[in-house]
Amino acid sequence: MSVTQPRRSSRDWSRFATPAWCYAFMLPALVLAALFTFYPMVMSWVYSTVDWNGFSSDIEFVGLANYRELMSDGLFWDAFGRSLIFVLVGTPLRVIGALLVAIVLNQQALKLSPAFRTMFFMPVVTTAAIVGIVMTFIFGPYGGPLNEVLVSLDVVDAPVDFLGDSDTAIWAVLLTHTWKNFGITMIYWLAALQTVPQSYYEAAKVDGAGAFALLRHITLPVLLPFAVVIIVLTANENLHAFALVQAMTAGGPFFSTQVIEVYIYQTAFAADATGGGVPRLGYASAAGCFFGTAALVLALIQGIAVRQTSRMRKQLKA
Amino acid sequence: MKATPRSRGELSRRRLLGMGFGLAGLAAAGCQVKVDDDAAPRPAATVSIPDPQLELPDGDLTFRWVDSGSLKALFNEAVLEAYHEKHPNVTTDYTGQGWPTVNDTVTLGIRNGTAPDIFAMPQSVPPATAVEEGWVQPIDDLIPDFDAWREQWPADALVPGEHIFDGKVYTLPLGSSLVLSQLLIYDVAVLESAGVDPERDLGSWDQMRAAARTVTQQGGGDVFGLIIPGGQRIGRIVMELAVSAGWRSSETIWGFDFSTGEYAFDAPEIMAALEHLRAFEADGSLFPGSLTFKNDDVVGRMPNGVAGMTFHGNYYVAEWKQGSPGWEFGFAGQPPQEEGGAVFEPYQALGNNNVWVYADTPYPTIAADLLSYVGSVEGQTQLVRMTSGLLQSVIPEANEAAQGFDLDPHGVKSAELAREQMRKCPIPSARNPEVSAALVEAQTIKPDFNELVQGVFTGDITDAAKAFAEYNATLNRSLDESIAEARAKGADISRDDWVFTDWDPTQDYTA
Amino acid sequence: MVRATILSVVLVPICLVWIYPFIWMVSASLKTNAEVFSGLGLFTDVVRLDNYVRAWNEANVGRYFFNSVFVTVFSVLIAVTATSMIGYVLGRYRFRGKKVIIGIFAAAIFLPEGYTIIPVFDLISKLGLTGSLWGVTLAEAGGAHVVIILLFAGFFAQLPGELEEAARIDGAGFLRIFASVYLPLAKPVIATAVILQFMHSWNDFLLPLVLTLSQPDLRTLAVGIYAFKGEHLTDWSGMAAASTIALLPIILLFFFLQRYFVESVAGAMKG
Known part of the structure; x- marks a missing residue:
């Protein structure tokens, strides 16, 4: 599993390490992870090989049949694509935006900073169902403020039904999702910024460095290792976007906002109101497992690529 | 509706809270501050629980009832509250938070033996499966003096394969299915100011369309003719419209024509209904955003006077009356396609809101005591009364007895319209109970009809007729497959069990 | 200083x-349901505190508040x-084995969690902790x-090893070095961890709902909020009121904890 390349740590504490203590210290977290993350994960792999509605005792082993069916399921691939849009567009948007806000709010001179941070954080905890309602007004064609701005700026002639148009709905949802979770990424960045010793800034200021130079030569280099983690975490959140999408559009109109988690949920649970029919937990699990694996593979490829480029750059410098 | 934890109206807390917030400066801001609900009072609870005929447990215990809520919650909440008053050691907990909650909680509760004592069957679970798995128990042996109790019900009310399995009664319908699920609901003031008389000007599809146009024109961009919950119901609205044009379908198996035993989503009525709804959009009289509105969006907007009309069931009448007492609304049945035509809505007289007793309930005698009351003529009378007649009972005596009370005119009208327009249609399981075995095998079909219609409106589907025909073919094929699978497992059924050549949708079907 | 003031003026x-x-949510908690849907305006003629009364009584906020605090405090701990x-x-x-462990945790980020409610539910049942x-x-x-x-x-x-060496010379063991030397330095991360876990435990819906099926008294606030959602109609103003009550603690916690970690960190990082 591990792809970390062997790399010698410059600081070596291992001479005092007592392996027994190390293992003992890992135990609680490992138990929690094993019980509540890995066991359910393994079970969902098991479910992915059966034909099962999730409740009856009628469970039929079907091997890879669910996966085979998935390969030709257009709705699944469309949802797959939408989740990739969420990751590829939503991640940079949020990571860069949150970094800028975090840098501004990290300034000690800004006395109101705690209040501003709290405000940027507030959407994170606002109930998704209620956000869904507010957004129907904000994006709505009936007196919605967004449309009023766009019309008054002559960007559009007539109000656009952003949530009712299958071309724009996904962007409206993506923007809302970015807005709502912006505060989490901001916290990550703020935490990372704490690791830049204030003394560096003071020293640099004594040397007469400007704000931009400070940012470029002190802040960003220190943040770089965190950037990878923050990008991964944000990408992961975008990958698993669910509650807000379900509350805002439930995947509609005509599947245009059906991201992968919504697809999985609707396959696993929701009964069809017109045609009847039982849910397909096995098939939904297969979709989840396949998508998760694909995402992992993509992330690994990306990670290797980044590593290669940075190594090449280093070699060029040397 | 809401879930109702037992404690209600604790005055001390109420006052405390009001004072606290009042002092918080809101009053100082010059606004009028209201602490008491100024909504119309709910109908007073008139339920009185009879003495038990069974020995009930005497320790402190919690009895749980979970269903989807809505109108029936008005009755169920009252019954459970009264039950707690009658038996103070029995704390009652009613949850009526919609189907998703039922679907999740009941199936999971069954897994570890903590399912509610009485529940509504999750939509995803075919009742036959629940019986076969032993999750529910028959009520014949539970309810004291069962035969006498059952005498209160019409002989054909309980149907094998629906309520009766292996000769035993498992469930009873707490309400009649004689309820129109699509009414034309209108804002009286909006129509009046546009010069539209609902009695005179809504007599046909074209008249209604013209009325919507008039309202929109008079509204000057603020008021629109028609608002619909397109995100949740647009397919349903098209199907209901098609029924008003004579489409042969019933709301238990949408689009299924019993006279041929085939699905009929490729029928001309469906295309006509689609075009009719699109015409409102083309006229500009559809409230902007309707395509993605959910029920709540529409129900919340209507009392603001921003739309003339909407299509929906009578579910919201009680809420509107209670929550927006100042708003005047009315409703009519769906207009026929042509002026002077009649609308017939086929329905399966199976009743609604079936309740089931959990097989492993620790308190079977309480379940029996409760069910023997709610399933009695007296209990059913109170059901009709507490829902202002918006729900009707399967027991005719109960509906008649409820007339004696001062029922809400909306409830009376809703019941009248239903009797006028609705006709019984065939019930395959009444002829061959084994057909329910096929339902167990039914696969979910995606996209469903609602999604297809939405796709037509968004422009993602350009050839609606073709898409509907494909959907229809898939449904027909899927039914055949389900039948084949059920046969392979030993059920004695065939497609003929769904064919009733003598069915006439304009008449009550009698076997 | 002037720059900071200008920045504040822009940021407000x-x-x-x-x-x-x-x-808007807070204002919705003071409106009727129909007013909620009248648009984005914040003010109405009548401030309706009855929504809060309803939230307190019907959503059983008092009892659920305690449950949420219990679950949150202990799960954070x-x-x-x-x-x-x-x-x-x-x-x-x-x-x-360290690399293997790190690899497994890293992979856990991506592997699907889609359908885990059933296994988790079964697990809690087997541990005898339902209800x-x-x-x-x-x-949580x-x-x-x-x-x-x-x-x-x-x-x-990133912390220097000298701290450990010094403590070791003083005779401190592994446990004490962790608990009294390094852990206190980790306040910023602890604060972040508390906020993240608090948010999760406080807001989670499905898990507390299904795990307390048999004991409605044990429901948490987040479950109580959704009690306003119904099959055909949602009591949005009641829901907004309950949400407001439920969210205030998180916002206060965030406000105070973030200030705490921001101000106390710099010193700890220098060494």
């Missing part, structure tokens, strides 16, 4: 737009203890917590 309107939906411990050894020590607040607490504290572990590991890795 941005922040107000940013939190407008939140403000459990999660922060477990993650700081593993983060400490992963960040500061090398031992056999108890401890079951909910444990389930459970999970891989990759983010928090990474934060702890990253933070501990």
Whole structure:
């Protein structure tokens, strides 16, 4: 599993390490992870090989049949694509935006900073169902403020039904999702910024460095290792976007906002109101497992690529 | 509706809270501050629980009832509250938070033996499966003096394969299915100011369309003719419209024509209904955003006077009356396609809101005591009364007895319209109970009809007729497959069990 | 100083737009349902506190508030203890199998969690914890917590080894070095971990709902909020009122904790 390349740590504490203590210290977290993350994960792999509605005792082993069916399921691939849009567009948007806000709010001179941070954080905890309602007004064609701005700026002639148009709905949802979770990424960045010793800034200021130079030569280099983690975490959140999408559009109109988690949920649970029919937990699990694996593979490829480029750059410098 | 934890109206807390917030400066801001609900009072609870005929447990215990809520919650909440008053050691907990909650909680509760004592069957679970798995128990042996109790019900009310399995009664319908699920609901003031008389000007599809146009024109961009919950119901609205044009379908198996035993989503009525709804959009009289509105969006907007009309069931009448007492609304049945035509809505007289007793309930005698009351003529009378007649009972005596009370005119009208327009249609399981075995095998079909219609409106589907025909073919094929699978497992059924050549949708079907 | 003032003047309107939906929610909690749907306006003629009365009584907010506090406090304690411990050894020590462990946790980020409610539910049942607040607490504290572990590991890795050596000379053992030398330095990460775990435990819906099926008295606030959602109609103003009551603690917690970690960190980092 591990792809970390062997790399010698410059600081070596291992001479005092007592392996027994190390293992003992890992135990609680490992138990929690094993019980509540890995066991359910393994079970969902098991479910992915059966034909099962999730409740009856009628469970039929079907091997890879669910996966085979998935390969030709257009709705699944469309949802797959939408989740990739969420990751590829939503991640940079949020990571860069949150970094800028975090840098501004990290300034000690800004006395109101705690209040501003709290405000940027507030959407994170606002109930998704209620956000869904507010957004129907904000994006709505009936007196919605967004449309009023766009019309008054002559960007559009007539109000656009952003949530009712299958071309724009996904962007409206993506923007809302970015807005709502912006505060989490901001916290990550703020935490990372704490690791830049204030003394560096003071020293640099004594040397007469400007704000931009400070940012470029002190802040960003220190943040770089965190950037990878923050990008991964944000990408992961975008990958698993669910509650807000379900509350805002439930995947509609005509599947245009059906991201992968919504697809999985609707396959696993929701009964069809017109045609009847039982849910397909096995098939939904297969979709989840396949998508998760694909995402992992993509992330690994990306990670290797980044590593290669940075190594090449280093070699060029040397 | 809401879930109702037992404690209600604790005055001390109420006052405390009001004072606290009042002092918080809101009053100082010059606004009028209201602490008491100024909504119309709910109908007073008139339920009185009879003495038990069974020995009930005497320790402190919690009895749980979970269903989807809505109108029936008005009755169920009252019954459970009264039950707690009658038996103070029995704390009652009613949850009526919609189907998703039922679907999740009941199936999971069954897994570890903590399912509610009485529940509504999750939509995803075919009742036959629940019986076969032993999750529910028959009520014949539970309810004291069962035969006498059952005498209160019409002989054909309980149907094998629906309520009766292996000769035993498992469930009873707490309400009649004689309820129109699509009414034309209108804002009286909006129509009046546009010069539209609902009695005179809504007599046909074209008249209604013209009325919507008039309202929109008079509204000057603020008021629109028609608002619909397109995100949740647009397919349903098209199907209901098609029924008003004579489409042969019933709301238990949408689009299924019993006279041929085939699905009929490729029928001309469906295309006509689609075009009719699109015409409102083309006229500009559809409230902007309707395509993605959910029920709540529409129900919340209507009392603001921003739309003339909407299509929906009578579910919201009680809420509107209670929550927006100042708003005047009315409703009519769906207009026929042509002026002077009649609308017939086929329905399966199976009743609604079936309740089931959990097989492993620790308190079977309480379940029996409760069910023997709610399933009695007296209990059913109170059901009709507490829902202002918006729900009707399967027991005719109960509906008649409820007339004696001062029922809400909306409830009376809703019941009248239903009797006028609705006709019984065939019930395959009444002829061959084994057909329910096929339902167990039914696969979910995606996209469903609602999604297809939405796709037509968004422009993602350009050839609606073709898409509907494909959907229809898939449904027909899927039914055949389900039948084949059920046969392979030993059920004695065939497609003929769904064919009733003598069915006439304009008449009550009698076997 | 002048720059900071100008910045504040620019930020205030941005922040107000940013939190407008939140403000709208609070205003919705003072309206009737029909007024909620009248648009984006904030003010009505009548301020309706009856929504709060209804939230308090019908959503049983008083009782559920206690449950939420219990579940949240203990799950935060459990999660922060477990993650700081593993983060400490992963960040500061090398031992056999470390890379495997890190790899497994990293993969956990991506592997699907889609359909885990059934296994988790079965697990809590098998542990005999259904219908108890401890079951909910444990389930909320459970999970891989990759983010928090990474934060702890990253933070501990950067601290100087001299602290440990000095403590060792004073005769401190492994446990004491962790608990009284390194852990107190990790306040910023602890604060972050508390906020993240608090948010999760406080807001989670499905898990507490299904784990307390048999004991409605044990439901948490987040479950209570959704009690306003119904099959055909949602009591939005009641829901907004209950949400407002439920969200205030998180916002206050965030406001005070973030200030705390921002101001106290710099010193700890210098050494």
